[in-house]
Amino acid sequence: MNTVLSRANSLFAFSLSVMAALTFGCFITTAFKDRRVPVDIHVSRVMLKNVDDFTGPRERSDLGFITFDLSADIKPIFDWNVKQLFLYLSAEYATKSNALNQVVLWDKIVLRGEGTKLNLRDMKSKYFFFDDGNGLRANKNITLTLSWNVVPNAGILPLVMGSGHMSVPFPESYETTKSY
């Protein structure tokens, strides 16, 4: 320790070790927090079409159009270890050919400090709601849920499902709009 450089070296290494311990402490204080929030989803309009799906092997597939309302208060999720949230709305249903189908309809990135109260009305889906075949027509039960991925400053990225969902039946025939 009798030159400036060796003193500076040990000082800097000590600071970095202390920083690593503080980052671990930041992770530990929020590792076991429950990140679920109640979510309210409402569907206002559903329409069904039967179109050519050029990405799939079959002749024509079902394409659904959903207009929905979304409201949730996501402020309790944010703390000092959360950088941003990745929200996504997914539809889940069962058909004759597949037991479980899950399709992401819409997503959003919410940074810390903005948009803590989600209140979206008459939103159209961002992505196409294609089915693998013709399973959407006259389907009794299609469940929409909002889930999110918590992106932290330090630690694990948990995938959390919101505690509120909405089930809608789809119309019996094509090109007809069903309102709720």
Added chain:
Amino acid sequence: MLFETGSLTRQIEYFFFFHLIIQHSKMLSIFNSIPTHMDYKGQKLAEQIFQGIILVSAVIGFVYGLIIEQFGWTVYIVLGGFAVSCLLTLPPWPMYRQNPLSWQPALPETTGETQHKPQENLKKKKHK
């Protein structure tokens, strides 16, 4: 806040910056002429001082960041503690030179030469 976009990359940037400073100071010979030594008790004191300052600033920073819910402030406070302890312990202040070593007086040159020759013979015998 700056540190929300990845405090680890910022730490790596600071490490490389510091490394560059050290390399440049080795190359410039003017830095060799500035006296930088401390005696042993002074080195121990300097080490205790910087460890204490950084630990205290880490505790303060952790508690403050937890209260205002921003990890960026924790990192800023620890960096502030690092800067203060750099200032206090890197230059050789007089408080680190309170216990200088007492060297023996230097021997005059003539007796030194006569002592060297029998030592050289001893060394040659050992090598065989």
